[in-house]
Amino acid sequence: MELKHFTKGGVHPYDSKYTSEKPITNAHLPKQVRIPMNMHIGAPAKVLVKAGDKVEEGQLIGEAVGFISANIHASVSGTVIAVEKADTLVAKGVDYVVIETGGSIRNWYDKKFDYSKTPPEKLLEMVKAAGVVGMGGATFPTHVKLSPPKEKQMDIFIVNGAECEPYLTIDHRTMVEKPDAIIEGVNIIKKILGVKRVMIGIEENKPDAIEAISKASEGDPSIEVYALRTRYPQGGEKQLIQALTGREVPSGGLPSDVGIVVQNVATIFAIYEAVVFQKPLIERGLTYTGEQIEMRGNYKVRIGSPVQELINEFGMPAEHGTVIAGGPMMGLELTDMKFPVTKGTSGIVVLPKKKDYAVNDYPCIRCGRCQFVCPIGLEPWYLKTLTDKSLIEEAVERGLLDCIECGSCSFVCPSTIPLVAMFRFGKGFWRRKQAAAAKQAG
Amino acid sequence: MAKAIGGKAATAPFSPHIHAPLTLHRIMWDVVIALIPATAAAIYFFGYNAAVVIGISVGTAVVTELVMNLILKRPISIADGSAVITGLLFAFNLPPSAPWYVTVFGSMFAIAVVKWAFGGLGHNIMNPALGGRVFVLAAWSGAMVNVWSPTVPTMMSKGLSFMQASDVIIEKVPYVTNQVYSQISQISNTVQTNILTNQVTVDMITGASPLGSLKSMYETMSQATNAVQAVSHASHVAPKMAYSYWDLFIGNVPGCIGETSALAILLGAIYLMWRKVLIPVLPVVYIGTAALLVWIFGGLPMGLGWFAGDPLYHILSGGLFLGAFFMATDYVTSPMSIKGTLIYGFLLGTLTVIIRLWGGYPEGVSYSIVFMNFFVPIFDRYLKPKIYGKGKAAVLVKGGAK
Ligand code: SF4
Ligand code: SF4
Numbered sequence: 001m002e003l004k005h006f007t008k009g010g011v012h013p014y015d016s017k018y019t020s021e022k023p024i025t026n027a028h029l030p031k032q033v034r035i036p037m038n039m040h041i042g043a044p045a046k047v048l049v050k051a052g053d054k055v056e057e058g059q060l061i062g063e064a065v066g067f068i069s070a071n072i073h074a075s076v077s078g079t080v081i082a083v084e085k086a087d088t089l090v091a092k093g094v095d096y097v098v099i100e101t102g103g104s105i106r107n108w109y110d111k112k113f114d115y116s117k118t119p120p121e122k123l124l125e126m127v128k129a130a131g132v133v134g135m136g137g138a139t140f141p142t143h144v145k146l147s148p149p150k151e152k153q154m155d156i157f158i159v160n161g162a163e164c165e166p167y168l169t170i171d172h173r174t175m176v177e178k179p180d181a182i183i184e185g186v187n188i189i190k191k192i193l194g195v196k197r198v199m200i201g202i203e204e205n206k207p208d209a210i211e212a213i214s215k216a217s218e219g220d221p222s223i224e225v226y227a228l229r230t231r232y233p234q235g236g237e238k239q240l241i242q243a244l245t246g247r248e249v250p251s252g253g254l255p256s257d258v259g260i261v262v263q264n265v266a267t268i269f270a271i272y273e274a275v276v277f278q279k280p281l282i283e284r285g286l287t288y289t290g291e292q293i294e295m296r297g298n299y300k301v302r303i304g305s306p307v308q309e310l311i312n313e314f315g316m317p318a319e320h321g322t323v324i325a326g327g328p329m330m331g332l333e334l335t336d337m338k339f340p341v342t343k344g345t346s347g348i349v350v351l352p353k354k355k356d357y358a359v360n361d362y363p364c365i366r367c368g369r370c371q372f373v374c375p376i377g378l379e380p381w382y383l384k385t386l387t388d389k390s391l392i393e394e395a396v397e398r399g400l401l402d403c404i405e406c407g408s409c410s411f412v413c414p415s416t417i418p419l420v421a422m423f424r425f426g427k428g429f430w431r432r433k434q435a436a437a438a439k440q441a442g
Numbered sequence: 443m444a445k446a447i448g449g450k451a452a453t454a455p456f457s458p459h460i461h462a463p464l465t466l467h468r469i470m471w472d473v474v475i476a477l478i479p480a481t482a483a484a485i486y487f488f489g490y491n492a493a494v495v496i497g498i499s500v501g502t503a504v505v506t507e508l509v510m511n512l513i514l515k516r517p518i519s520i521a522d523g524s525a526v527i528t529g530l531l532f533a534f535n536l537p538p539s540a541p542w543y544v545t546v547f548g549s550m551f552a553i554a555v556v557k558w559a560f561g562g563l564g565h566n567i568m569n570p571a572l573g574g575r576v577f578v579l580a581a582w583s584g585a586m587v588n589v590w591s592p593t594v595p596t597m598m599s600k601g602l603s604f605m606q607a608s609d610v611i612i613e614k615v616p617y618v619t620n621q622v623y624s625q626i627s628q629i630s631n632t633v634q635t636n637i638l639t640n641q642v643t644v645d646m647i648t649g650a651s652p653l654g655s656l657k658s659m660y661e662t663m664s665q666a667t668n669a670v671q672a673v674s675h676a677s678h679v680a681p682k683m684a685y686s687y688w689d690l691f692i693g694n695v696p697g698c699i700g701e702t703s704a705l706a707i708l709l710g711a712i713y714l715m716w717r718k719v720l721i722p723v724l725p726v727v728y729i730g731t732a733a734l735l736v737w738i739f740g741g742l743p744m745g746l747g748w749f750a751g752d753p754l755y756h757i758l759s760g761g762l763f764l765g766a767f768f769m770a771t772d773y774v775t776s777p778m779s780i781k782g783t784l785i786y787g788f789l790l791g792t793l794t795v796i797i798r799l800w801g802g803y804p805e806g807v808s809y810s811i812v813f814m815n816f817f818v819p820i821f822d823r824y825l826k827p828k829i830y831g832k833g834k835a836a837v838l839v840k841g842g843a844k
Contacts, residue, residue, distance in 0.1 A: 008830070011462065013460060238830060238831065242830070248830055250831050251830075251832045252831075322459050328458060329458045329459075330458070331457055351459060357461035361517070363563050363565065365469075365564045365773045365774055366773045371778055376829060376830040376831075377827040377828050377830050379827065381778065382778075382822070398826070399832075405457075407457050410458050411461055412464070414464050414465050414466040415465075416465065416466075420456065420458070
């Protein structure tokens with residue numbers, strides 16, 4: 001079989017997928033959940049409860065405001081003990097609803113909703129009501145992605161089953177264990193988007209997932225399953241689109257500009273549950289893993305469970321390296337174990353000390369490796385030189401804003417220069433500057 | 443962005459959190475390891491003094507690096523191996539008879555001026571070792587190019603011990619056997635003619651490196667006007683006659699310390715390729731271009747016409763391998779893009795051949811590289827890779843496929 005792949009760059013970190021054989025199991029109900037009202041890109045949700053309120057599992061506690069925003073639901077039944085402000089990994093001063101668990105556990109799965117006669121708009125409403133967001137890390141509200149502007153015609157829906165981040169296996173397990181649910185989710189999305197063609201891309205290092213999904217979609221000529229070459233960042237939207245269709249999303253544009261919508265496996269599963277069981281997004285699968293973690297595995301966890309609860313349940317050695325929310329290539333370091341699992345947390349990875357790497361101030365030796373691996377075709381060493389000299393405008397000209405922050409360049413840089421971090425600062429600096437200029441212009 | 447807290451400042455608080463095993467130190471020390479075969483060959487072919495020159499050069503380079511670190515208040519960088527590489531490569535560019543002061547000042551110049559005056563590793567605009575070479579060539583040209591002795595193994599095959607042979611090399615005494623001594627003294631004024639007429643062989647009379655002998659041959663022949671017709675038949679084989687390809691390949695020919703053995707250099711290069719430190723695009727283009735151009739034009743200076751050059755003789759001699767694999771490919775002073783690398787390699791090959799065939803020196807490699815080094819920033823500025831989403835593929839389907 002010919003493997004599809006993107007055309008330029010990429011790296012192949014040792015994939016460390018220790019948990020690909022571990023079935024998804026439920027984590028214990030946490031004693032307390034802390035649910036931030038800002039888990040997605042866009043406007044935070046408006047808090048609907050106050051301290052002392054009793055809430056039911058699945059009850060709406062945060063309401064989406066504005067177009068790009070998502071609903072938030074209580075992930076457990078219990079009592080709201082506080083609504084407080086705290087930081088998340090990406091934002092400061094966010095409202096947290098703290099719920100003490102207690103009360104009934106709801107069974108969502110006793111009756112199935114037959115969506116075959118439901119019109120697409122109604123289906124979209126259901127997805128929106130359930131508060132589904134992109135669960136692969138970007139956390140973009142899904143209903144927004146599923147309603148592209150009318151003037152753009154969508155012709156392909158792509159399922160992102162690449163899961164190219166090292167260590168993470170939750171998408172893999174979901175595909176192996178719930179292939180029919182995924183395919184049903186795909187059908188729902190097909191209906192919403194009105195597309196005729198579905199392409200599913202799965203990295204070749206998950207042969208059982210490829211097999212399961214192929215089998216589940218057998219007899220449906222509109223669904224094509226492709227094996228992808230194992231190469232990071234194969235699961236990047238732009239790379240996946242290029243690998244499967246040969247199309248390139250224009251610089252500064254969106255997949256919808258080339259007639260494509262991409263959703264990752266976990267999101268599709270959430271859409272399936274939202275429509276078929278009318279279950280809001282209150283829990284998610286994640287991979288809890290690391291070389292030193294004995295109970296590493298794939299677990300269903302309630303949104304808002306503090307990471308500390310997982311540590312208590314599955315263990316964490318006293319001597320360890322960085323703890324990461326997400327994968328090691330793009331995830332964020334956790335510094336406080338009170339941080340909750342959010343809708344976008346695809347894994348908790350505990351690195352052993354030796355796998356941490358030190359950032360050094362070694363000079364760039366112009367070895368060219370960063371340029372070689374950049375999947376976007378940027379020249380990270382050059383952008384670094386420019387950002388060093390605060391020549392942000394020139395850096396933008398040279399493609400700074402096109403950087404997808406995949407981290408491939410930092411991963412290979414022998415001088416361990418924190419390239420991605422510099423680009424993130426550079427981009428932020430540029431955006432602030434643009435915003436200030438726009439403000440001045442009135 | 444998550445902040446680093448609790449003494450974690452030394453690790454990466456931002457993604458990615460893992461790193462490929464290849465680090466700066468490993469790359470540099472890999473290059474040092476890759477230069478070991480050439481070092482060993484140097485000592486084998488040029489005697490103990492080659493070891494002394496290499497030792498002095500590396501020692502000076504490392505000490506200079508340390509001093510520069512201290513003067514400029516930079517972190518001590520001798521452990522990164524880059525100074526050792528410069529010391530080695532500079533020594534490789536010296537004749538085995540190089541006096542100690544030439545070695546010391548050249549090596550010092552390479553590190554202190556060529557490398558650190560521009561800001562240290564990664565900032566130099568010229569290969570430091572070659573910069574050092576150009577410096578000593580200007581300052582002590584006498585010590586750099588004149589009489590070359592035959593190699594130690596050659597002399598040993600004529601009955602000298604390793605030490606004796608090494609001494610001959612340092613003293614630059616042309617070594618001859620008794621049998622041919624009288625013959626040589628008779629013909630000493632017409633040496634070049636005699637080479638052509640095959641009366642003596644070069645390793646007996648000495649005086650020129652392979653390219654030097656080739657060059658004098660061109661000159662003799664071009665002076666010979668009418669007589670040249672007479673020797674032109676013989677001169678088809680003339681360049682080959684000077685040294686056998688095998689001697690050239692293994693390095694059993696007079697020349698600079700580290701550049702003569704194509705074999706030893708190749709061994710090191712293969713190691714570097716295996717370690718993924720070296721991608722051989724530039725060397726292949728460089729050497730390929732040189733071979734092609736020598737084949738096309740190499741016969742012209744000798745009056746042999748087009749397509750009569752001897753590419754093998756040229757690519758195996760005169761430090762082309764050392765230059766192509768270890769100097770031109772220097773990360774810091776070569777272009778970044780593949781396109782740039784191709785053009786750069788082509789220009790290097792062209793320049794080298796021009797200097798060799800028509801220039802004032804027999805050796806074109808180091809001048810070509812130093813010269814081309816200056817143009818690298820231009821390559822980097824104008825030859826950029828295509829950015830995803832900015833090319834044709836993106837424009838074609840823009841607005842959504844219908
Ligand atoms: S982080 Fe940006 S610059 Fe670095 S490899 Fe990825 S896209 Fe290229
Ligand atoms: S990988 Fe690092 S050292 Fe190499 S060119 Fe890029 S920034 Fe410079």
